[in-house]
Amino acid sequence: MQEIIDRILGGNFDYENGSLEFSCAKIEISLSQGTIYEGSFHILSASEGYVKGSVISDHLRMECMTDQFTGSDAEIFYCFHGEDLEEGDVIKGSFSVVSNRGEYNLPFVVTVEHGMLNSSIGAIRNLFHFANLAKSNWKEAVRLFYDPEFLRLFQGNDAHFYDSYRILSTYEGNEQNVEEFLICINKKQQLEFLTEEKELVKKLLYVACTASLLTSCEETYNDKLFWPGELNQEYGSYIKPATLDLTYSGEKLVGKTVDFKTDDSEKGTITLNDIIPGEKTTPIQIDLCEQGDSYTFSGKNITMKGATVTYSGTLTPKTMKLDLNVAMPQSKWGKSYGLSGFTKGKKMIVGTSGGQYVWKESSSEILTGAFYVHLDDVELTKSGSTLFMRMKLVQNALCYFIPQLLQSVTLQPDGNVIANYTTSPVYIGSIPISNIDPDKDTGTIALFVIKFMLGTLKESDITSVLADRTWAASPINLITWAANNGQIKMNLNLPAIIGLATQDGETPIDPGLISGITEALAKSNPIQLKKLLGTLNAILDNQFLGIIANMDDASFRQVFYLLTEGIVFNIMEEENGHTNLYLAKESTTAFIQLLPGLQPIVEGLLPESMASNATFKNLLGYLMANDENGLPYLWNSANTIDLGLGLLPPK
Numbered sequence: 001m002q003e004i005i006d007r008i009l010g011g012n013f014d015y016e017n018g019s020l021e022f023s024c025a026k027i028e029i030s031l032s033q034g035t036i037y038e039g040s041f042h043i044l045s046a047s048e049g050y051v052k053g054s055v056i057s058d059h060l061r062m063e064c065m066t067d068q069f070t071g072s073d074a075e076i077f078y079c080f081h082g083e084d085l086e087e088g089d090v091i092k093g094s095f096s097v098v099s100n101r102g103e104y105n106l107p108f109v110v111t112v113e114h115g116m117l118n119s120s121i122g123a124i125r126n127l128f129h130f131a132n133l134a135k136s137n138w139k140e141a142v143r144l145f146y147d148p149e150f151l152r153l154f155q156g157n158d159a160h161f162y163d164s165y166r167i168l169s170t171y172e173g174n175e176q177n178v179e180e181f182l183i184c185i186n187k188k189q190q191l192e193f194l195t196e197e198k199e200l201v202k203k204l205l206y207v208a209c210t211a212s213l214l215t216s217c218e219e220t221y222n223d224k225l226f227w228p229g230e231l232n233q234e235y236g237s238y239i240k241p242a243t244l245d246l247t248y249s250g251e252k253l254v255g256k257t258v259d260f261k262t263d264d265s266e267k268g269t270i271t272l273n274d275i276i277p278g279e280k281t282t283p284i285q286i287d288l289c290e291q292g293d294s295y296t297f298s299g300k301n302i303t304m305k306g307a308t309v310t311y312s313g314t315l316t317p318k319t320m321k322l323d324l325n326v327a328m329p330q331s332k333w334g335k336s337y338g339l340s341g342f343t344k345g346k347k348m349i350v351g352t353s354g355g356q357y358v359w360k361e362s363s364s365e366i367l368t369g370a371f372y373v374h375l376d377d378v379e380l381t382k383s384g385s386t387l388f389m390r391m392k393l394v395q396n397a398l399c400y401f402i403p404q405l406l407q408s409v410t411l412q413p414d415g416n417v418i419a420n421y422t423t424s425p426v427y428i429g430s431i432p433i434s435n436i437d438p439d440k441d442t443g444t445i446a447l448f449v450i451k452f453m454l455g456t457l458k459e460s461d462i463t464s465v466l467a468d469r470t471w472a473a474s475p476i477n478l479i480t481w482a483a484n485n486g487q488i489k490m491n492l493n494l495p496a497i498i499g500l501a502t503q504d505g506e507t508p509i510d511p512g513l514i515s516g517i518t519e520a521l522a523k524s525n526p527i528q529l530k531k532l533l534g535t536l537n538a539i540l541d542n543q544f545l546g547i548i549a550n551m552d553d554a555s556f557r558q559v560f561y562l563l564t565e566g567i568v569f570n571i572m573e574e575e576n577g578h579t580n581l582y583l584a585k586e587s588t589t590a591f592i593q594l595l596p597g598l599q600p601i602v603e604g605l606l607p608e609s610m611a612s613n614a615t616f617k618n619l620l621g622y623l624m625a626n627d628e629n630g631l632p633y634l635w636n637s638a639n640t641i642d643l644g645l646g647l648l649p650p651k
Helices: 002-009 127-136 138-145 148-153 154-166 174-183 196-214 384-406 441-455 458-461 496-502 511-522 527-541 543-549 555-566 585-592 595-604 614-624 631-637
Strands: 021-024 025-030 037-045 052-057 062-063 068-070 073-081 090-097 102-112 117-119 122-124 232-237 244-248 257-262 266-271 281-287 289-291 292-300 310-317 318-327 336-339 343-353 356-368 371-378 406-411 417-421 479-483 488-491 569-574 581-582 638-648
Touching: 021 102, 025 037, 037 336, 037 406, 052 062, 062 090, 062 569, 068 073, 073 090, 073 117, 090 555, 102 555, 117 138, 122 127, 127 138, 127 174, 138 174, 148 154, 148 174, 244 257, 257 318, 281 292, 281 310, 336 496, 336 638, 343 384, 356 384, 371 384, 371 581, 384 406, 384 441, 384 458, 384 614, 384 631, 384 638, 417 479, 511 527, 527 555, 555 585, 581 585, 585 638, 595 631, 614 631, 631 638
Parallel strands: 025 102, 244 318
Antiparallel strands: 021 037, 037 073, 052 068, 052 090, 062 073, 090 102, 117 122, 232 257, 257 266, 266 281, 289 292, 292 310, 310 318, 336 406, 343 356, 371 638, 406 417, 479 488, 488 569, 569 581, 581 638
């Protein structure tokens, strides 16, 4: 059998020589609040020869419009989404370029400009500047006084005059009120009032200014249960995770934060951070009601992206209890899916003809199945042909094993992803994998290895091992989904997943600690985090940490980005309802490059008899080794490699 394997799967791979250059060393962008910026840069080849590669951004707001490139001068277009950013925000990141000429990073910095109140004497940045304008151009000062942008001036030492301004700016165009305001801020001497109306304004002004001066640092709010300053905070931070008791669809949700802001302890804004699927932040205006020793609130809100959020909760300076029920916007993809049946037929592959590598038709290729694979723009070389053979092995094997583990996937209306899975034994033929004796069961092993590699697997092989399996639904609040521009973005709740994985261990990990660690990691700079993990591994000598620490920076950024910001799946509906939910090559490359480091770990997890078996070791090498026969080495032989699940909605 080993001779057959070696004959089918042997191959070579040659890397291209040369390097790439960029039209700029760094991209620096300044934009106004709430705007979208589009731009481009060029990737240039410094030497002759075929050039190809992919480009990804490590920040969600920076959308890479050109994710693939070829040729000696490629223009890469991008779009930065500045919606919801505040003045003064600075976003930093980089474009990662992975090519046959090496890996590169092009950093970018985006700054949201501070808005200014402009005048004939220049920008008005504070009340002192405004007083100078009033001296030189009274009419212009009156006009600017009633401009909504005038509120920008009430910052720092001028903030305590806001209440006076609020009273005096009620009647737009009133010049006397502007004069009274200048008196209040000590920029003009007080004048005599000649009418009863003006005397009333004077008295109101005196009350406002007195109150402002007495409470310039903090209002007393003696009639309130809690002052605004006590309530304005982040609940559920990694420093104080116990401050937030959050449920989503009736089940506890961990690893999240909620910001709260109020000016008067009567109305306020709760901001949900990465809680509603597909939304980084979700602000909701609420009314506070005193009830005992806490505030209560409840209501319904439709978010900017169309989700309906029904909420209720209680609030104190120490804790927030928040119950959420969410209905996502209707989407054609929000349904239950079973796995596609296993079918075969004609398909184009890379093979040999007359000693040359060509595209040719094969009559017995997988058309549908539990695991979807699509290759395109493949090199007409030995490595391209070998890559086809490797992916045939992978697809056949996973079409056989996935149905033994997964029955269905449901994209729920509340944004949760639910999987029907089983812990029943996984079989090869009639033998549970856990009971395989590589020496005794050589015939069965050889039979299925050949079926996977040569593509002779049949639907009956799959259905025969699916009898008498017990299925169960996965817990909610582990994975969420949201539809966006024909794609499905899934976010992993790492604290919840880690907590679930460790809760049955001998030493369960405290959920609050997990939340704190994962949140702190998510807020870290990826490269600094990688260095920290490398330092930690030097002390612990942990295999998994070693794999992470030895990743190249571009791959680590990509993995970090996918785990913290979400994984974008493409979705394609074919004939007869078959739906493929898949990842494009740029989303899988970083994980493929991890395989060589994982190989010894996988071997260590196998029973000793399997780990020492030559067939198993060689099979792992074909999939994981970084040599001319392994997937990591062959990966760049195709520009398009789509991998995912083949699904079929129930009829």
